[in-house]
Amino acid sequence: SQKIEQNSEALNIQEGKTATLTCNYTNYSPAYLQWYRQDPGRGPVFLLLIRENEKEKRKERLKVTFDTTLKQSLFHITASQPADSATYLCALAGGYGQNFVFGPGTRLSVLP
Amino acid sequence: GAVVSQHPSWVICKSGTSVKIECRSLDFQATTMFWYRQFPKQSLMLMATSNEGSKATYEQGVEKDKFLINHASLTLSTLTVTSAHPEDSSFYICSALRSGYNEQFFGPGTRLTVL
Numbered sequence: 105s106q107k108i109e110q111n112s113e114a115l116n117i118q119e120g121k122t123a124t125l126t127c128n129y130t131n132y133s134p135a136y137l138q139w140y141r142q143d144p145g146r147g148p149v150f151l152l153l154i155r156e157n158e159k160e161k162r163k164e165r166l167k168v169t170f171d172t173t174l175k176q177s178l179f180h181i182t183a184s185q186p187a188d189s190a191t192y193l194c195a196l197a198g199g200y201g202q203n204f205v206f207g208p209g210t211r212l213s214v215l216p
Numbered sequence: 217g218a219v220v221s222q223h224p225s226w227v228i229c230k231s232g233t234s235v236k237i238e239c240r241s242l243d244f245q246a247t248t249m250f251w252y253r254q255f256p257k258q259s260l261m262l263m264a265t266s267n268e269g270s271k272a273t274y275e276q277g278v279e280k281d282k283f284l285i286n287h288a289s290l291t292l293s294t295l296t297v298t299s300a301h302p303e304d305s306s307f308y309i310c311s312a313l314r315s316g317y318n319e320q321f322f323g324p325g326t327r328l329t330v331l
Binding site: 209 | 259260261323324
């Protein structure tokens with residue numbers, strides 16, 4: 105069955121450092137992968153999308169890589185800030201309009 | 217742009233009653249909407265995919281007669297939890313797929329508590 109894993113349930117880093125979150129999947133061939141941010145008691149907010157034929161995407165302090173051979177995506181937040189503290193979810197989709205499968209999420213805490 | 221709203225944001229009901237949750241795309245049309253359920257400290261679990269004008273597609277293990285979904289227009293989908301029980305207490309989140317885009321836009325969620 106399809107399985108998505110995210111590196112750790114919780115990650116603590118110091119302000120100013122780069123946070124790296126991992127998303128690994130098995131038994132799946134996604135057409136694209138997305139990263140979302142979710143704050144407690146709120147719905148997820150879309151951050152970045154990367155397609156299967158793309159290696160890397162950037163948006164301001166965010167960077168996502170996608171390795172379909174390793175079946176892995178890395179999500180980086182550079183110059184992290186306490187405001188970046190949240191749960192980050194990766195989600196895979198087989199194609200446009202198809203349902204998304206979410207990973208369990210990683211709770212990031214950026215310490216001042 | 218691309219705002220999705222949910223109503224109500226929270227609801228408390230007695231066991232055995234039915235609760236309707238609305239999901240609206242405010243500034244775009246959504247032919248497809250998704251309904252998720254999220255238990256504390258867990259990820260989102262897809263319940264069903266709702267396509268405008270057709271029957272919803274339910275995920276395995278989700279009772280379609282208990283969780284009624286209606287997607288009557290391009291901007292509105294409703295989820296009705298029928299004969300709610302305490303184990304139905306959860307955070308229900310909808311999302312809308314914007315036509316021509318690959319990203320889902322999520323609503324703020326509805327916290328359901330069944331006493």
